[in-house]
Amino acid sequence: xxxxxxxxxxARMAALLGLGGLAGRLARRAQAGxxxxxxxxxxxxxxxxxxxxxxxxxxxxxCVQFYDICGYCDLCTGYFEPQPNKxxxxxxxxxxxxxxxIRKFIEDPYYEYSINEPLCVGCGKCVxxxxxxxxxxxxxxxxxxxxxxxxxxxxAKACPVQAISRVPADKPYRFKTLEGKQ
Amino acid sequence: xxxxxxxxxxxxxxxxxxxxxxxxxxxxxxxxxxxxxxDMGVLLACLALATWLVLRRxxxxxxxxxxxxxxxxxxxxxxxxxxxxGSIQNITQALFDSAYALPLTxxxxxxxPLVFALVVGRVFxxxxxxxxxxxxxxxxxxxxxxxxxxxxxxLLAYVYLGLAVVFAATGGGYIICRFDxxxxxxxxxxxxxxxxxxxxxxxxxxxxxxxYCRFLCPYGVLLGLAGSVSRWRAxxxxxKCTLCRRCQNECPFNAINKATPxxxxxxxxxxxxxxxxxxxALLPLVVVAGLWLGGLSGDSLAKAHHTxxxxxxxxxxxxxxxxxxxxxxxxxxxxxxxxxxxxxxAHALIARYVLAGRLCGVWVGLVVGFKLIVLAWxxxxxxxxxxxxxxVACARCxxxxxxxxxxxxxxxxxxxxxx
Numbered sequence: 116x117x118x119x120x121x122x123x124x125x126a127r128m129a130a131l132l133g134l135g136g137l138a139g140r141l142a143r144r145a146q147a148g149x150x151x152x153x154x155x156x157x158x159x160x161x162x163x164x165x166x167x168x169x170x171x172x173x174x175x176x177x178c179v180q181f182y183d184i185c186g187y188c189d190l191c192t193g194y195f196e197p198q199p200n201k202x203x204x205x206x207x208x209x210x211x212x213x214x215x216x217i218r219k220f221i222e223d224p225y226y227e228y229s230i231n232e233p234l235c236v237g238c239g240k241c242v243x244x245x246x247x248x249x250x251x252x253x254x255x256x257x258x259x260x261x262x263x264x265x266x267x268x269x270x271a272k273a274c275p276v277q278a279i280s281r282v283p284a285d286k287p288y289r290f291k292t293l294e295g296k297q
Numbered sequence: 298x299x300x301x302x303x304x305x306x307x308x309x310x311x312x313x314x315x316x317x318x319x320x321x322x323x324x325x326x327x328x329x330x331x332x333x334x335x336d337m338g339v340l341l342a343c344l345a346l347a348t349w350l351v352l353r354r355x356x357x358x359x360x361x362x363x364x365x366x367x368x369x370x371x372x373x374x375x376x377x378x379x380x381x382x383g384s385i386q387n388i389t390q391a392l393f394d395s396a397y398a399l400p401l402t403x404x405x406x407x408x409x410p411l412v413f414a415l416v417v418g419r420v421f422x423x424x425x426x427x428x429x430x431x432x433x434x435x436x437x438x439x440x441x442x443x444x445x446x447x448x449x450x451x452l453l454a455y456v457y458l459g460l461a462v463v464f465a466a467t468g469g470g471y472i473i474c475r476f477d478x479x480x481x482x483x484x485x486x487x488x489x490x491x492x493x494x495x496x497x498x499x500x501x502x503x504x505x506x507x508x509y510c511r512f513l514c515p516y517g518v519l520l521g522l523a524g525s526v527s528r529w530r531a532x533x534x535x536x537k538c539t540l541c542r543r544c545q546n547e548c549p550f551n552a553i554n555k556a557t558p559x560x561x562x563x564x565x566x567x568x569x570x571x572x573x574x575x576x577x578a579l580l581p582l583v584v585v586a587g588l589w590l591g592g593l594s595g596d597s598l599a600k601a602h603h604t605x606x607x608x609x610x611x612x613x614x615x616x617x618x619x620x621x622x623x624x625x626x627x628x629x630x631x632x633x634x635x636x637x638x639x640x641x642x643a644h645a646l647i648a649r650y651v652l653a654g655r656l657c658g659v660w661v662g663l664v665v666g667f668k669l670i671v672l673a674w675x676x677x678x679x680x681x682x683x684x685x686x687x688x689v690a691c692a693r694c695x696x697x698x699x700x701x702x703x704x705x706x707x708x709x710x711x712x713x714x715x716x
Contacts, residue, residue: 186307
């Protein structure tokens, strides 16, 4: 029994030392600040998986409007169906399946478009229209008031172009900048 | 402000008539980083408290209360993330991928319970892990499984650990998190299949003690190995065992080894020795079989990796086997990377997976081989004792031990509660 206790002690010390060594090695590289998931808007292909793959019933991904690069167009290709009957707020003319984009007249010929976030499902239909034919001021971002920060983001797993990765929590968004592609 | 922007087809307006101010884009911040330190503090406090409750207080009710707190805090409040079970994958990835930044919280959650297990046994499982606490609280009508089934099913956890490490090391994803059966109820949301799995596990836990912990939990494997050499651990009774076997009848986890009956306390027979020698000779064979099977499975394991799956798809499209395209292949072609580069990457990855599969096979082979040896080995025991690997320190056996009842009675008399 004594011999057994001795070997147990030996194994225990070895395991503790090993664990300490491992922790020490990783701790030097580990960072105190945590990281969060975010979409790279330059990689995103608006496939629509963000709306369905998130573990939340209503996805943590939402469309955001970067007003600084918006053209304030009357014929907004993010707001309207490809061949709209009329340029008005009729539901049959809108691209957004949930009517989450608010169109507001500012001055001739400019209209302001903003996102009603509680309605947005993150499907990216407007992002596609805006990026292909407009300025690309609509893009998808993970909203951190909703994101659960899962250890493995299930949207990142499903993303066909690997556009979602972890970013430092002190810079939790990847907004498009006026300087263009970073 | 108007600088060169990619595809800025329409210049932003100057609002000369109305002087309209453009609104700012909102950016709700993520959870405060300082709260991570709170999580680590709560973990340390819970582990210390669990140790004191298991080794000193020896009260099941108090341990259950701590379990309930852990369930509420780490489970429902923190949504089951960060957790020690999943941290295995983050730590593995950090070891193999130097670009990966391992958060300090994850490292602490991965290492601290193991350190405690090395010193005082699996107190983490007893009342700190929300998964364990949940199943433990659900256990109303325990049914004891036959021993052969118990040993067989427990091997699954070792295989699961091996696969989780393989996928985390090669960038194939975090399977422990993806197939976690309890996180759906912590978040009160999830996919239909995972919610159904969750319900099945919870219903099972009413009758089968901690099905996830015993038969699947990869972290439980590590804690069990650490616990097997621990300095202290939960003792059924600090006094002399009366061999009444009530503890063994009441343990829902088959975690109590019975005392060797007097009549069997003789030296091993030649037959016993022969059996042990046979099992030892079997070990290398099982390991080689594992190596071979693991190597064979490398190809199919590799398909979990995004790059390999994409390369396969592109190859099919290029060869004209399929005519349609997928989002992934469209995205790849829009990027303009030559297919050959992708194929080369995929081949390198498959080679890595074959190697990883072989190593995983060796691991499973070693586990099976050693299991066979341990089953043939019958050490003599003077009394009933908790198994160093399997015992999760739930404190049920304390409540059923007549010696423990006597001890409590004596203690009460000492402090003058009972005359």
